[in-house]
Amino acid sequence: MTRCRLCGSEALESVVDLGATPPCESFLAADQLDLPEPAYPLHLRVCTGCWLAQLPPLITPEETFREYAYFSSYSASWVEHARTFVAEAVRRLDLGATARDAFVVEVASNDGYLLKHVVDRGIRCLGIEPSVNVGAAARDAGVPTLTAFLDPATGAAVRAEHGPADLVVANNVYAHIPDVVGFTRGLRALVADDGWVSVEVQHLLTLMAENQYDTIYHEHFQYYTVGSAIRALASGGLALVDVEPLPTHGGSVRLWARPAEAVGGTADGAPPARTTAGARGRVADMLAREKAAGLQELSGYAEFSARVAKVRRDLLRFLVDAADRGATVVGYGAPGKGSTLLNHCGVRPDLLPYTVDRNPYKHGRFTPGTRIPILPPERIAADRPDYVLVLPWNLRTELLAQLSYVHAWGGRLVFPIPELSIVEVKP
Template structure:
């Protein structure tokens, strides 16, 4: 029986069914191409009682994050986003900062530069090692209440706890939140960044639905989730990152700010505080799929070459849902050397180094990490030298002139 992981209700309603896909970061080696791949249903549902949007926990974080293919520092704009965040923190010289899911040290490296004591908690040993190379102290572990208490006992309570793009990645919401509470000082603050379900729904960002994400938050559902582990939402910021995110500021005690009330009102106006607001999403997703496939088939029929840029997790949801294979997308490229020579899960599209685009001069480049549009439009400006054009599939198909 399907059960809401936040409130325990069994009343879950379908939002969109994307079929079955492999885990989005399990890129294949050439030796694996003749082996079977495990796929899992990718069906987003919403709890009709607490309105938490969620996927069933069919894979565990241990399966995904023990070794991980995503390195945050390969996005220039994301590193700059982290630098700006750290620069805005009011940190005393004796402060202690902890980041949960600290990845390759993309954020804490800026704390180290300020001479402030810090610790990263990162479950993936391979990306955690990259953080160590930047001088960022890193504990290889998943955050649990026990981990939080152990870190607090060894290092003392944290003045600031950061959890960027991880609050959706854990099936045990209450236990993870209790871990955050164990880490933070009684007068400290927790900063969480997570994709906003409001923009996901409004802008057809369905490709961010994948198995690593167990739930998708409105401010209303995040407020309930934080409370389940002993934290109070005191403020919220709307951010452009990842197509539209929220930065949640939480404390052990406090009162919600006016900004919290403002965003809650926006969500309510969009219908996301009741079931009806989710009703037409599946139809809009289907149109995105049809439009992209129509473009790719027409390009192939016209003898045009189309390649991809990027091999993000979201891209693999899109490729698998649309059934795109190398006959429609010859290859994709990525800045992360870990992915070079591998193949996208499910769709088996080769992943090459970015230099392949300049060598082959394709007619079109399909940009899979559309959330980095400004950054990548500049990086790929050279494509226009031979008349090539960039294609963005989300929120609707757009071919740059």
């Protein structure tokens, strides 16, 4: 990487180097275990011109998303998050008014986990999803879905066929595209001139404060502060008008944007003039928090690599000590973040003989790089391990309830992030 993908600056500075790993969703079938497995550098850098943290685009979205192993509907908390968002957006934007033919578009709509709530309300909608397999699942669930990547041409074609969207939703996709300017222009092509765009993305402020380095993986090309998101949105003609902190994915932000010409937006980070005082205050407050954390100067990034190294040492020490004592440790979940953690820590089946996952697509496969078997969740109750290492730690509340049954034999849960914690679950 020689230039920032947003502003073109060559002033890119290292944040953390995690070595080389395979793409995090490239789960191996049994007949692939004796074949070569490509790995790519995983080195996060930050641009001191616009403060966008980014990875080099070593793999393409086409390689990752044509067939995708992640189905959003397997997370109960995420489906509930989507239901709540739809209800609030309908109320906030008056999308349920009978006098208008409202239209909602979701980009990277996955298996229809969010738009099914829009369909249930009788509101016209369309999903744009590049993955053939999960898009097919959405259509089977009754959610109209176009198989495509978003770019300005796709946005214009959808607008020409269906009309402009009152609301465009882009949840957990803004980090997944290397052409951030082209993608943002695609969002602008979709949305009505007086419409709204809602973007949910993990917040770099929380990622660094909570040592969430395992969320750094190849299909995440960039990591946003609100300040860098303002510049990214402006590159495609959108202006940030409000921001909401969210607990999802360990700490995210919901960015509400509108066409810049509708609100007088600029690229300098100042909240647009034609927004409410409350919204202006929320944006200004988040920018102030980021500045106080040092995320607009290199000093704010200086200690992150050392904290990452401690997470690695603590997890390895626990696993090795457990093995030496004869205690059994198995994993729960096979998320993308788990691939980064396991590869960076060098965990293999001798320390973690298997992990389980609710997604049947992953059963009988093996984790990328570390080649740990992925089994159905029922295996935990059958084996009664001493410890369960929870890889999707961001679902802590949900999984404390789901895994409460390990209490029956005195099992305990282990959360590796933000620091190693061993939890005795209650029935």
